[in-house]
Amino acid sequence: MKKSKPSALDEAVEEILSEFAQGGPMFGGAAGGGSGKLSYTQTAGAKTWSPGSPPYRRQTGGASDYNVKDIADDDRDFFKTGKTRKPFPLETIDDHLVNSYIMMCNAEIQINNCIKYNAVLASNKEKKALLSHLLKKVKGIKEMIKSVVEDLDRITLS
Secondary structure (H helix, E strand, O other): OOOOOOOHHHHHHHHHHHHHHHOOHHHOOOHHHOOOOOOOOOOOOOOOOOOOOOOOOOOOOOHHHOOHHHHHHHHHHHHHHOOOOOOHHHOOHHHHHHHHHHHHHHHHHHHHHHHHHOOHHHOOHHHHHHHHHHHHHHHHHHHHHHHHHHHHOOOOOO
């Protein structure tokens, strides 16, 4: 049987787990004794526990890393993406709507499974009809959430 290729999500999770298990550079165990991406801030010339750490190392985090060039880059990025960004309170509303949509999908699956597989409701047609009505309402709410997202996509900075 032919083995299927793992998805991008599976590959990313596997990479992170292997980095963690091997003490890779992401978690502070860089080869040659340097600090990793998620490591502590080290000051220039400070002695560290890791062997081979260069004494001339600068500070690896903090306010000194943000300068005028970074501000210019941020402005340039804003002008490139400014038409797709939403005004202040609406910046994260998409996350909430996506979570709502996912919850409605879960509710739809649960109600559908209850209608199909619940032996107690097999003989009670009134309750089964009520669940079918609720299923239609949940599907309607999902469509409303989609509509809200489409309308919100028209409100952007320009």
